[in-house]
Amino acid sequence: MDVKELIKELSLLDGPSGYEAEVLKVIEKKIEPFVDKVWYNKVGTLVAEKKGFGKGKLGIFAHADEVGHVITKIEEGLFARLEMIGGVDPKIMFAQRVRIHTKNGVAKGVVGVLPPHLQKEEHRNKVPNFDKIFVDLSCSELGKYVSVGDICVVDMKPVELNGKLCGKAMDDRAGCASLILAAQLLQTLRNYQDVYFVFSGQEEVAGPGAVSIAYELKLDRAIVVDVTHGDVKVPQFVQIKVGEGPAICVGPSIDREFQSKLSEIAQKHNVKTQIEPAPGRSGTDTDEIQLTGSGIRTALVSIPLMYMHTPVEVVDPKDVEETARLLALATTVE
């Protein structure tokens, strides 16, 4: 499987939190050949199951949803207003093309912006919130069908930047890709534990996707694969580098023993990794998975990513491959 093509394909799919079905369908098709069975739980989480030759139940999680928008008002003259699903910086919204999923198909829109000629000091000195942001639907045949509650995402086709990939929803389709690649690797490596590849929804709104299945499966261990801020200075924190391998997280929401075992495996097999401290919550599904049922031993592996929650998120496909290798290796031991 070509890793770049896989990431690009997943990035192009639209699936804001709660509307991941289209994304999951594609992932299901990709992973099915590599596992024993695939199924969905009550809240729509996709599970791909592969029995091991030993014992123990390991869940490997990635979330399929992305940040996005929902249409909240229709205005006269084929304009609409929107709000965000998950955390989106309004500063990156202007003059973006958007795709709106209506009952009649995908409508096109443009997020309007005042031209400099008409801007006044009040426009320049303030960051408009989502109340001020509008979508122009007049450039779309389906614009007239757009209605309140329709899901909307920024229209962005992935581009390659010196081997790195840039596009929307790399958070966490890059993670999803690493799970699919790990499943493929298990065709040659043999997994000791029963492995459940879990593609969950609603991570961006801290929803029920991951925790419901963690409970249902009565997992012993869980590895969550998400993304982390790469190549940017965060005061007091070590700088995680894009292209230097996945970051293994340490902190209260991570099981210390499980984490050190994962680090050992990485070292033993020359998987390039970095260490990322998370002194409080990790801000990923890990936080809640750990508290599921009578507790689950957790680890968090993060793919370094630039410009998170913007349409130009950047990942290095090499990091995705290294993550896949680490995941596959982790299933082979007790």
Place this chain on the structure above:
Amino acid sequence: MYLKELTELDGVSGNEQQVRDFINQRIKDKVDDLRVDVLGNLIAYKKGTKGRRKIVLAAHMDEVGFMVTNIEEDGTLAFSPVGGVETQVMPGKVVRINGKTIGVIGYKAIHIQDKESLLKPLSVEQLRIYIGAKSKEEASKQVKIGDYVAFTTAFDQENGRVTGKAFDDRAGCSVLMDLIEKNDRYEDDLYFAFVVQEEVGLRGSAVVVEQIHPDIVIVIEGTTAGDDPELPEYQWATHLGDGPAVTFMHRGYVVNKKIYEAILNVAVKYSIPHQAKRRTAGGTDAARFARTGAGTAAGVVSVPSRYIHSPVSMIDLNDYNNAVLLLQKILEEGEAFAR
């Protein structure tokens, strides 16, 4: 109509080569003379049947964009706007440097911005272009300081409207090309001037008058609309779908009354939908033409355009077609126009 081809070319002010070459190729067999002047303006000539007057139709080839002003140690590129680009429209966009290298203008994730900076408008000093290079050395293999940077928006046409970049003023260039394609002879001598550097202070147009000494100049522009739900109707400059806009005044120039009224009269005579541009903000090459040399009577006809000077602007095709029609009728009037 060449809107797709024209708007997908990069032609930031001072770097109009791609646009000039494209237009040159398409029109060279349809005009009597064609030249590129010292500044890079492309001027095409069509002899008139009477030839007692010289009319210049002008549109600018350049668009707003950026220039690489430094290559940082971390391989990112510092940049500065060329022409008026609001910082608002920069982050989260794909750009093309020097016509080939792809980069993105990203910005720090919302999670790691402090509260204060979340609510503070960005300045261009906070933004960089990322091309995937990890160091100054690596980046320097692909880009140089001084390279031009353009947005990369693909053209789209649907529902009677088109979206893309640089309708200001590739819309005008396309209108001129359509008029040339009609291949008609008119009474007056015609000069089609595709000028450079409008967005950085009406510069290319400054040397046209001396070369031609025209009697009349009509500038064809893609102009501001502002007809959106964030502006009350009384603040709109133009309204998409109401026809080409005719300007009576803008920054630095009150349009010659005779020309302004003559344009309106033709529109009325042939029942061509049109509207007055209802704000005086912004400027066009008409101001430069009017004040160059011994001065020239200049008018402005514009295609209303939403969201100009951003990566995605929008025009209505009816407005575009009516602009072509209006100008064609003006030319057909011959010596009767603005007498």
